[in-house]
Amino acid sequence: MPSFDVVSEISKPELKNAVDNASRELSTRFDFRGVDASFSLNDDGILMKAEGDFQLKQMMNILIEKLGKRKIDPHAVDFTGTPEQSGKTWSQLIKLREGIDREMGKKIVKAIKDSKLKVQAQIDGDAVRVTGKKKDDLQAVIALLRAADFGQPLQYNNFRS
Numbered sequence: 816m817p818s819f820d821v822v823s824e825i826s827k828p829e830l831k832n833a834v835d836n837a838s839r840e841l842s843t844r845f846d847f848r849g850v851d852a853s854f855s856l857n858d859d860g861i862l863m864k865a866e867g868d869f870q871l872k873q874m875m876n877i878l879i880e881k882l883g884k885r886k887i888d889p890h891a892v893d894f895t896g897t898p899e900q901s902g903k904t905w906s907q908l909i910k911l912r913e914g915i916d917r918e919m920g921k922k923i924v925k926a927i928k929d930s931k932l933k934v935q936a937q938i939d940g941d942a943v944r945v946t947g948k949k950k951d952d953l954q955a956v957i958a959l960l961r962a963a964d965f966g967q968p969l970q971y972n973n974f975r976s
Contacts, residue, residue, distance in 0.1 A: 817953055818946040819974040820939070821923060821960065823915050823967050825891050830911075833885040834861060837878045846873070851904070854878065860910040861892070871898050871907050878909070888968035912967050914941030922965060930959050950976055 834856045841847050841854070852865040852874060863874050879889055893910040915923065920938040927936040927945065932955055934947035947953050957971050 816946050816948060817950050817974075817976045818944060819953055819957070819971050821915065821943040821945060822941070822970050822972060823891075823913060823919075824970055825887060825911055825913055829885045829887055830882075831856060833878070833881040833887060836884070837874070837881040840877055840881070841874070844877075860908050862906060862908050864904055864906045866903060866905065868898050868900075868905050871905055875907075875909075890966060891968050915943060915967075915969075916941070919965060919967060923960065923969075926959065926963055927956055930956070932956055932959075 834854050838854045841852050847870070850866055850870065852870055853863075854874070855862045855864075861878065863871055863878070865871050865874060875894060878892075882889060882892065891912050893912055896908050896910065898905050898907045915938075917938070920943050923943050924936045924938065927934060932947070932952050933949070934945055934952050934956055936943055936945045936956075945953060945956055947956075953974070960969055960971075
């Protein structure tokens, strides 16, 4: 029986390259000369440090541009964190959205069931497995999910026939 998985992943090498490119641009920009500003990638997300709140906003724009050039969807990063001040240094943690959590999985399954296509969808950890008898039905589900906006980038892998 044909099936595929709906997942939400970020390419780690591309993310690392985007952060490195953003750091390189910081060192060459005129408005950041002599300023202690940096990007760092860790397990929690991307940490931005600068000497002022305004500089953090400029760094955010640089990062969005570099992520776009590396074909990483801007919805994959969460910019809603608040900047924190420690002495004269401001920092902000930008979290990465990976995996499909329970709530998002329920929304995806509901959208598939509401479409009345002859497929079954079930939440499988941090992915949603979709199975059906016909490849055409599965391709219709992929088209349906691409048209919908779930606020998170989705990928479709393990397409088996």
